[in-house]
Amino acid sequence: MVKGSAGRNAEKQISEYSLSGFPIPVKPARMNEQHPEVTDLGRSGVVAIVGRTNVGKSTLLNHLVEEKVSIVSDTVQTTRNVIRAILAEKRGQLVFLDTPGVHKAEGELGKNLNKAARSAVQGVDAILLVLDASAKPAMEDDGWFRRITREEVPVIVALNKSDRRYSCADQYREMWDEVKADRASDKEVSWMEVSALQGDQMPELLTALFETVPEGEPLFPDDILTDYPRKLNIADVIREKYFQRLEQELPHALAIWVEDIDEQEKKWTVEVAVMVERHSQKGIVIGNKGRLIKWVREQAEKELYEMYGVRFKLKLWVKVEKNWRKNFWILKKLGYA
Ligand SMILES: Nc1nc2c(ncn2[C@@H]2O[C@H](COP(=O)(O)OP(=O)(O)OP(=O)(O)O)[C@@H](O)[C@H]2O)c(=O)[nH]1
Missing domain, CATH: 3.30.300.20 (K homology (KH) domain)
Structure with a gap:
């Protein structure tokens, strides 16, 4: 079974993928005999990329995976999520999910967004929330912040478009503090200022993602x-x-x-x-x-x-x-x- 604190999530994901009829075996973790606490497996996990429309999610994903990726297909979906890309390298494997339905729901605040957002992040190992730091925070951003206060999995917040002169990064941080206070939440997130367009901080973001997902066998052989x-x-x-x-x-x-x-x-x-x-x-x-x-x-x-x-x-x-x-x-x- 997949090891790691979020192992159960990964198992759940795999059973969902398996539902689709593909044989996706889960191999047992190989332990290092001298140091049983250490595995030689690398890290693997499922990452949901979320955020309102036009913040740069696609640009960011393209930059993250570059040529190292096996793009599965734009249309490959599990019952809820689309596998946009799988990044396989020596550090491990990251499976990136896009979230159909969320985009459509984004305009309509409230119930719809909440429902789509809930299903988008269910069962993943990490959430990457992308914000447009060059534009003022919008209601949808507030919606995403509220959603992630309730999530147990690690969250990385990417303040994208940091190449632009006008920055609202502080306003997003304030909004997050307000949401946390409002919800009496002690959720911690990691913040990174990035530019998907120029590639700034992309290697650092990738490293952070690998550090975030659990140790374990690759999810996809x-x-x-x-x-x-x-x-x-x-x-x-x-x-x-x-x-x-x-x-x-x-x-x-x-x-x-x-x-x-x-x-x-x-x-x-x-x-x-x-x-x-x-x-x-x-x-x-x-x-x-x-x-x-x-x-x-x-x-x-x-x-x-x-x-x-x-x-x-x-x-x-x-x-x-x-x-x-x-x-x-x-x-x-x-x-x-
Ligand atoms: N200046 C700047 N522009 C960016 C950056 N990242 C993305 N963009 C631009 O922002 C626009 C939207 O980018 P997308 O990657 O399509 O955004 P998205 O979040 O995937 O959009 P949806 O698919 O509608 O949800 C495009 O014109 C990108 O070129 C960035 O880091 N800096």
């Missing part, structure tokens, strides 16, 4: 990291072909899942499960005399050849999974069902 975006992409191409041909007829619960890629120099053989819910839907995705599935395979192989510059052999297996819908619902959110 390396092979999943390399394979994952490619698998999603191949699944997307196949799914798109089905969409082109079926449109209305498409079984509601159709999911494409790439199970395996065997990379030979001249040809990649890919095992693909085409998941449907009921036996009656099997015929639809196979088509009369297998014509549809053949067409989908050929079209997808052609497109993938153009994309990757290597020949593809797609092996499409239609599978009926009675309980697929539950998974499908999640997969749909994951962006490839």
Whole structure:
């Protein structure tokens, strides 16, 4: 199991990711035999990046992860959160979540924001609250401050856009003090003045994040990291072909899942499960005399050849999974069902 004070959170996260149908094993922590209190594992955790719109969350994330990242996909979601990026390096692994729904709710204060905010930060190991230090604090910032007084996990507050001459950093600190007093909270947060645009304090922020998350095995094994975006992409191409041909007829619960890629120099053989819910839907995705599935395979192989510059052999297996819908619902959110 994942070690560390926030270990339970990480376990919870993993079970949520696993819900999505992907095998995300949790390996036991390796202990250092001479110093059982020390592990050689590095640190890994899930970080929610929150803050009102336009404060620079995306810019900041892009800068933090640079090329070291495996961007999973903009559309890869768990039931609540979008995995925007996974940063894997020798210090460990940081899984960054974006928070769909929060942006939309941000304009409407009160209940909606509160609900979205609550779900955005639930179960994570650390929260990175991004503020625009070059603009006056807004009601939404107050909302976020209030929310984090209630969170037990560590919070780093990034006062972004510190490259701009006009700074409201002090006003944000005052607002935080007021919120704390109002809530009788003794919550401590770490403050950092950064510029995502210019990259100021980005290495320091990354170090702070690594120090904040628990020690433990990486949340995502390396092979999943390399394979994952490619698998999603191949699944997307196949799914798109089905969409082109079926449109209305498409079984509601159709999911494409790439199970395996065997990379030979001249040809990649890919095992693909085409998941449907009921036996009656099997015929639809196979088509009369297998014509549809053949067409989908050929079209997808052609497109993938153009994309990757290597020949593809797609092996499409239609599978009926009675309980697929539950998974499908999640997969749909994951962006490839
Ligand atoms: N001067 C300055 N501009 C910045 C900085 N960080 C981001 N910006 C600018 O602020 C604007 C918004 O940045 P985004 O990264 O899109 O903000 P966001 O918080 O992801 O926005 P939403 O997706 O709407 O929530 C862009 O024009 C960025 O170039 C910074 O450190 N300094």
